[in-house]
Amino acid sequence: MNKTKILYVDDESINLMLFEANLEKKYHVFTASDGLSGLNIINSEGDIKVVLSDMKMPVMNGLEFIQKARKVSPHICYYILTGFEISDEIQQAINIGIIRRYFKKPFNMNEISSEIETVINGFSK
Amino acid sequence: MNSIRFEHKITFIYLILGGMWILFSDSILNFLIDDIDYLAKIQTYKGVFYVLITTVFFYLFMKKHLNKLRNTEQELEAHRKNLQRLVDKKTKDLDAAIIKLSNTNAALNDKNEIINDQNLKLKKTLKALKDTQSQLIQIEKMASLGVLTAGISHEINNPLNYILGGLTGLENHLSDEKINDEKVDLYLNSIKTGVSRATAIVSGLNQLSRNKETYEEDCDIHEIIDNCLTILSSQLKHKIEINKQFAEQRIIVSGNVGKLHQVFLNIIINANQSIEDKGTITLSTVIMKEKVQIDIEDTGCGISKENLSKITDPFFTTKEPGQGTGLGLAIAYNIIQAHKGTISFKSALNKGTSVKIVLPVKSHKK
Numbered sequence: 001m002n003k004t005k006i007l008y009v010d011d012e013s014i015n016l017m018l019f020e021a022n023l024e025k026k027y028h029v030f031t032a033s034d035g036l037s038g039l040n041i042i043n044s045e046g047d048i049k050v051v052l053s054d055m056k057m058p059v060m061n062g063l064e065f066i067q068k069a070r071k072v073s074p075h076i077c078y079y080i081l082t083g084f085e086i087s088d089e090i091q092q093a094i095n096i097g098i099i100r101r102y103f104k105k106p107f108n109m110n111e112i113s114s115e116i117e118t119v120i121n122g123f124s125k
Numbered sequence: 126m127n128s129i130r131f132e133h134k135i136t137f138i139y140l141i142l143g144g145m146w147i148l149f150s151d152s153i154l155n156f157l158i159d160d161i162d163y164l165a166k167i168q169t170y171k172g173v174f175y176v177l178i179t180t181v182f183f184y185l186f187m188k189k190h191l192n193k194l195r196n197t198e199q200e201l202e203a204h205r206k207n208l209q210r211l212v213d214k215k216t217k218d219l220d221a222a223i224i225k226l227s228n229t230n231a232a233l234n235d236k237n238e239i240i241n242d243q244n245l246k247l248k249k250t251l252k253a254l255k256d257t258q259s260q261l262i263q264i265e266k267m268a269s270l271g272v273l274t275a276g277i278s279h280e281i282n283n284p285l286n287y288i289l290g291g292l293t294g295l296e297n298h299l300s301d302e303k304i305n306d307e308k309v310d311l312y313l314n315s316i317k318t319g320v321s322r323a324t325a326i327v328s329g330l331n332q333l334s335r336n337k338e339t340y341e342e343d344c345d346i347h348e349i350i351d352n353c354l355t356i357l358s359s360q361l362k363h364k365i366e367i368n369k370q371f372a373e374q375r376i377i378v379s380g381n382v383g384k385l386h387q388v389f390l391n392i393i394i395n396a397n398q399s400i401e402d403k404g405t406i407t408l409s410t411v412i413m414k415e416k417v418q419i420d421i422e423d424t425g426c427g428i429s430k431e432n433l434s435k436i437t438d439p440f441f442t443t444k445e446p447g448q449g450t451g452l453g454l455a456i457a458y459n460i461i462q463a464h465k466g467t468i469s470f471k472s473a474l475n476k477g478t479s480v481k482i483v484l485p486v487k488s489h490k491k
Contacts, residue, residue, distance in 0.1 A: 012286075014290075018286075083279040102286030106286040106320060
């Protein structure tokens with residue numbers, strides 16, 4: 001069985017590297033260092049199930065990127081991972097269903113992995 | 126001459142004249158009239174003549190004197206009337222003056238009242254101004270602190286993320302390679318503890334300096350107090366024994382998380398500063414009906430009676446310059462009021478201070 005494709009967008013390369021290293025066994029991890037590259041990956045791969053994005057990034061922030069991505073791929077589950085406390089903007093995005101959840105950095109890989117599992121199981125049902 | 130009175134003189138003169146009339150009238154008549162018959166006739170009327178003469182005298186005399194008396198009386202009466210008039214006029218003038226005075230007095234009283242009112246208003250305005258000023262200072266302070274901590278915590282959270290990510294990777298790798306070493310576990314656990322403590326401090330700071338203005342957040346009282354203790358842990362350790370007597374339930378108050386942090390932080394900072402060498406700070410929470418009572422007691426130097434009433438006044442401080450602005454408790458008081466709660470203080474010099482906060486509870490569950 002092919003591994004589930006997930007995308008992580010963050011402007012900090014160490015975060016990308018660690019994320020991939022920790023989760024590559026379970027998932028097919030794509031990484032991008034900004035929203036534009038993220039959108040390109042979503043467009044070219046097509047069957048990405050989960051997208052996690054940092055909030056504060058150059059060019060466009062996490063929510064702006066996710067809103068653009070949702071127009072192309074509304075079926076993907078989106079998450080925000082940020083070093084900031086939850087803001088009104090993020091809370092609203094959760095409330096209206098733009099993102100499923102918000103994870104605070106430093107984040108627990110296992111927590112993220114179990115969230116992804118729930119989502120995938122939901123898809124497969 | 127005064128010794129011989131007028132009536133005496135008159136009586137005396139009358140006596141002399143009468144006596145002389147009796148003694149000499151006959152000889153004078155005899156001398157003047159030769160005719161015996163005629164003399165006899167005159168003799169007969171001599172008494173009548175005398176009476177007539179004296180009557181005329183009496184009449185003239187009485188008239189003159191009585192007139193004098195009457196004139197005097199009239200003059201007196203006129204004087205009296207004049208006096209009465211004068212007295213009446215003066216009385217009227219006085220009455221008018223009194224009325225004028227009392228009017229002036231009333232006007233003065235009114236003005237006094239107005240001045241007192243204005244004084245009161247000024248005092249109120251001054252207090253409001255001071256309150257506003259203190260709030261502005263605090264808001265500005267917290268706003269800049271908020272921007273600063275948000276920035277710093279974001280910058281710290283990323284490297285913390287590297288450490289935690291690296292740690293997770295290491296743990297997974299070691300478990301894959303089946304490496305089981307006590308020392309490695311010790312090192313890994315140290316890193317874990319370090320990361321979680323740093324995370325707690327950063328997150329606590331963030332909670333404290335949140336710039337939200339809403340009073341509808343769910344505030345977990347125990348979490349907030351624990352957060353404050355974490356933030357202050359470097360100041361408290363080795364000096365203060367923390368005695369926590371929390372209710373078993375999780376207590377949620379509807380309010381502002383950041384602002385409630387400020388309240389407990391300020392109170393715990395005060396408690397810490399009041400303890401010179403070593404002491405205890407007791408923090409307890411009790412649920413009472415739909416309210417939570419939070420008591421914070423210290424074994425510090427206490428507050429004197431005269432200062433106790435002033436401690437929530439803005440800018441009142443007994444601390445050394447640089448140690449406190451005198452805003453902490455004023456702000457705490459305002460924040461608790463905004464949460465529809467009450468805050469009260471009890472203190473005994475050299476024994477300690479206890480702060481009691483009562484807040485309406487949104488929910489409490491075990």
